[in-house]
Each structure stands twice: as structure tokens, then as C-alpha cells.
Amino acid sequence: MKTLVTCGLPYANGPCHIGHLRTYIPADVYVRYLRMLGKDVVFVCGSDTHGTPIVINAEERNMTPKELIKIYHRHFKEIFEKMSIEFDYYGSTDDYSNHHRTQEIVLELIRNGYVYSKTIPLAYCPVCDRFLPDRYVEGTCPYCGMEARGDECDQGCGRHLEPGEILNPRCKIDGAKAEYREQEHYFFRLSSFKEFLLRYLEDLKGTENALNYAREWVKRELKDWCISRNLDWGVKFPGRDDMVVYVWVDAPIGYISFTEEYAKRTGINWEEIWKEKSEIVHFIGLDIVYHHCIFWPAMLKGAGYTLPSAVVASGMVKIQDKTFSKSRGYVVWVEDDYLKEGFHPDYLRYYLVNYTSHQKDLNFSWKIFEDKVNNELVNTLGNFMYRVLHFTWKNFGRIPEVSVSSEIIKKIEEARKNVIESIESYEFKEASDAVMELASFGNSYFQHNKPWELIKSNLEKCQQVIKDCLQIVKALTILFYPVMPSSMKEIGDIIGIDTTSLKIEDVQVEISPLKLSRPSVPFKKIEKEKIIEMQEKLIRRIEKMGNTDTQEYVTLEDFQKMNIRIGKIIAAERIKGSSKLLKLEVDIGDEKRQIVAGFATSYRPEELIGELVPILVNMKPAKLMGVESQGMILAADVNGKPVLLKTEKEVPTGSIVR
RNA sequence: GCCGGGGUGGCCUAGCUGGUGGGGCGUCAGACUCAUAAUCUGAAGGCCGCGGGUUCGAACCCCGCCCCCGGCACCA
Structure with missing residues (x-):
């Protein structure tokens, strides 16, 4: 039986950001694991190209929608390639096959009375x-x-x-x-699918975050769904030249038409997937659960196609703990902020997979990025692989011909089991943790057995330890390949593993005793300075977007440190030699204070007398022009000139402001 | 407001049907030197959101409350 894996289609209206990858990378990782498990998988995606925003955006840029989508279609394809996200087919919803398939399905729905x-x-x-x-x-x-x-x-x-x-x-x-x-x-007629959907959602697999939402929605009222739009751009509504179908109809149909295109190229039959029994797994963002769990299955059911078997929804991405927002500058662009800055694609792949559970919100910060890469990838994993390979190369020149000890076989088996279990429940962090745990065990094993001493005292024992460690390196290479394909391919090349056709059982196949060439380090450290540079770049962008909330927040506790009270001005006089300052005497209830305030530019001393104003009473005392000030009167600043704040009605002096 | 998910040491997280709260990162202290100042060992650090209840016993069960995230549909 074939398995089809798809990703929510990127809208061809703007560049790729880290939020996109939060869905695509785990999907790619999932597909690679499935293949290692021997499954027959097809992995498709494509650009979503229709809808009003694209028409309007194109107009604003003085181009046609076709020209606009071409730009972003190419952009996404390129990014995916660079990030090692390997779709078997990456299409476009504006391709002929999708127009054709969409009309076909809409006509079928019409014929069936829906x-x-x-x-x-x-x-x-x-x-x-x-x-x-x-x-x-x-x-x-x-x-x-x-x-x-x-x-x-x-x-x-x-x-x-x-x-x-x-x-x-x-x-x-x-x-x-x-x-x-x-x-x-x-x-x-979505409403007529209620009973069907309730039953369907019972058995649908995937992540709880998606399924719970969908079930909840269906339990409520299902309204019929308007599927036509007054636009020129899009898939023509059958029988109407003046209308197109709503993009949310033709977008998911892309999953089918891309499968068709792929089938055409490879000679398989697309109906094996979409008309017969198959596994169809949709990876999406949390924002489009409704479409994938409700509209889409109803459409497929109504037109007689195979239904999806799982919907896997990724949580949202936060940038430095703030809600992701392109307009407010809280965004990381994959091209400009990551690839062009020279970061290795595998680093981000690891971060996105390993930070937290697939369903939960993922926080991206450059500081955490630095920590994770340098500590986990470079120090724990990379260093283990390198110290083993380097030691072998330097002392033996080749992989020793002794059999791997049973303890190590057991340990590797444990890791393999954990990885498979986690992948089956879409817990990619858990899977990668299990592999990292094996690397950590490797370090400890190496350390405790001290092969650098054994090499002088007990050569046989040394070969055993090294062989064991090499087998761990091999297991790590295979088990981490789906997460970091390009880095693991490099290691594979050194130790004679062909990463193009890996089987997960290969972790137990003894590493072949070949000659080693001088190894190089698998992962390079990220420099502190580079991280600071990236943080500054992000902050500058946020500020440019007119954001004021880069300011730190004050907690209630912070605020309560301030003792603000209403005081009555009972005396006021100019301070000699100053054009701005007035010396005031205020009554704050239980005492009188002398306060120096810069009010002279707006007020004459005599007009201040008797006014009730807010005063920061516990302001640290200071001397201004030699006169002591024991507090601060709060006032509005209007182009640098103070404007008095007064209470709305007469209040007792000493009243607390909060 | 209603619904869903969540609140476990600075951060990410285990904790299934109740029985003395684990791990990883970070921090601190030692050890070691094959290795990318890497690694290994040890330690410190937690009123398991708050308040009740059930129980011999609750992070896990029940009730109430607080806080965070998301959804409440025609936004691609």
C-alpha cells in the first residue's frame, strides 16, 4: 500500500519564513524515516497561487498574478532545495492539471447534488x-x-x-x-456531511490539537459553504466564465493533481492513492485545520475520492517569545536571515525538530539557537563522532575487525526502538532526543574505557572499544540522517554508508572494516559575535516597524514601587538663574515637601497655587541649581513643555494614585 | 462568554490505570586530555498555578478559582 505525505501549500504571495519550515521540515523528516522503515512513500507539495490577495499584490507591483506567483514559486522551490526538503513533486495550483482536476471534482459534486x-x-x-x-x-x-x-x-x-x-x-x-x-x-452542502464527519473524525489519526478542534467545530452547526468568487484569476467555475472557484477548493485539490503529475513522470497510477485504499497524511499549520479536517474530507467524500488517514498539525512559531508577526517585524526570513547569513541548513532543521513537541508552540531565539547548536550538535554529537573517527584514523588507519560487544548492540537497539515509536506518534523531538541520548552514551563509554590509555597497554581491548564506538557512530549516522541529511551524508561517506538507500535495520549491521581517510569535524561552532549580529538585526527590524513594545514590561510589582500621591501646591517661586525651574512647596497630606519642577516655561508661579497634582513621592531626592527637590510632579509633555495634570474633582491631599 | 490545550527547579521536557517528583540544557565544584577549551563525575536548585475535597496516601481523581495559548468559520 502506498503512503502519500503532503504539506500545507505555501501561498505564493511572499517569501518563505521560519513558520513555513515548522511544518515542512518535520514532514520531510517523517518521510525520510518512513522510507527507512521500508514504506512506499510519495511526498508532494506545491504553490498555492489563487485568491484575491495575490491579485491585489500583483496590481500594487504592476505585474500580472502569473508573473507574481512565478517569482515566489521559484523562491519556495529554491529554499526547499537548500533546506534539504525533498518533495517528489512540487507543483503549482495554477498548473493545467490542477485546473482540470478541480473542475472535474466540482462537476462531480454538482452531479451528486452537493x-x-x-x-x-x-x-x-x-x-x-x-x-x-x-x-x-x-x-x-x-x-x-x-x-x-x-x-x-x-x-x-x-x-x-x-x-x-x-x-x-x-x-x-x-x-x-x-x-x-x-x-x-x-x-x-457542507451541512449534509455532519453525520459523516462526526464518524470520520472518530477514526482520523494525527495530532490531538487538530482533531480536537475539528470535532468541536463539527458538533456545532455546519453551514453550507460558498465556493464561488467574482474574480478573473483562478480556476473557472464550471459553466461560468465570470467566476472562479474559491481558492480553498482548488488549493487542497493540488494534493491530487501533484500526485497525478508525479505519477505521470514515474509511471505509477495516481488512482492507487486517490481512488483506492492508501495512507494519506497531511502536514499542516494549526491555522488551516478547519479546511483539512472538515471541508476537504467532505469534498472528497462527495466526489468519491480516498479520504485522508491522518492530519498532523504543527504548533505556532514565536520569535524571541513574541507572537510571530510579519507586519510587526517578529519574523525570521529563511533566505535573508538564515541562509544568506551562512548558517548550515541542518542546524535549523535540528532546532525545529528538537526544540519541543510538534504540537506545541515553538520559540525561536538566536540565543537558544546558539546554545542548541553549540552544545548538542557540536559538543555532544559532532565531537563524539569526530573523536572516534580521528582516534581510529590516527592509531589504526582503518576500522578494526572485531565484533561489536553485546552491550552496545543492546543500546543501539533501544535507540532504534524509541525512534520508531516516537515517529509513529509524530513526536519528532522525542525521536531526536533518543538519538542524542545514544551520542551521549557514546561519549561516556569512550571516556570510561580510556582508549587513549589502552592503546599503550592493551591493544586488543582498545580495538574492541573503538569498534564499539564506531558502531555507535554508524547508528547515529543512520538514525540522524532524516533530521540532518547533508551532514550525515558526509559522515556516511567517510565510514562507507550509502545514505541514499538506508534501512533502519542497518544500525545493527556491523560497520565494514574499511580504511579511513582523515576525518574533518562534522559541525562547526557558531560564533558568539554572529549571534549578537543576528539579534541586533532582528531588533532593528522590529523597531523599524514602529514597534514600541521592544521596551521592557513593568510588572505590577515594579509599578507598586512607586508611591504617587495627590498633593496641593501651596507656594511657588522662581529659582534665580533658571528660566525653566520653579521652587514649589506642596502639601502631600501628612507632610509638606519642597519640589523643584521645570514648569516656568508654561506657568507663572502664582497660577499654580492651589492646584491638585500627582506627585511621585518616593523619587530619590536631588539638587537642581543648588535647590533640593524631594519628589517629582507628573505632567504631560507636549513638545517639551509641561501641561499640568489635575484631578477631575476635589480630592483630599495625600490620596494614593495607582 | 463558550469550547479545546496547557500551567512540573532559569529554559525544554518524562511522569500510563494515585504509593517516597526523573532527564536534558544552563549554573557551581572536581576529574581527564583521544577530541571543536571538547568530554566525564559530582553538587546545588522544585510550596508539581492557587484553594478546597476524596483517600492510609495525589503532580496524577473530584469541585472551585487564577493565568497563558488557540478556536468560535467564509481571513489565502
């Missing part, structure tokens, strides 16, 4: 001369009166808005007043 038409009001922009998707409509929320977006009141009450509900609709692109026009659209 599609009906209905007339609905839609916002239309007379200037752009087109219907506007809800997110491109702005106006007033009918519930709270705040400025809102067409699909939800994002700044006000947060309510979801139905098409046609928003008041005073305007086009977001040119600000023109939009009007509502009646329009015929096509709907998919």
Missing part, C-alpha cells in the same frame, strides 16, 4: 470595478458603531459580521464608497 446556487448581496466597488471580498470592505459596525472590517468588527466589539451587515461600506483599496449588488453564487 452544490446549489443562491443569490446574495455583495459589496461592489465602482472604482475598482469589482466585487470585494469581505476583508477588503471597511465601514461602521452595526453593533457598536466602531470602525470595522467587512468580516468582523476587529477594533470594537469583535463580532463576526455577515456579508451585507456592515454600514457605510467602503473599498479598502481606494476608499471609494462601495455598494451592494445581488449576485448569484454557488454553495457546497
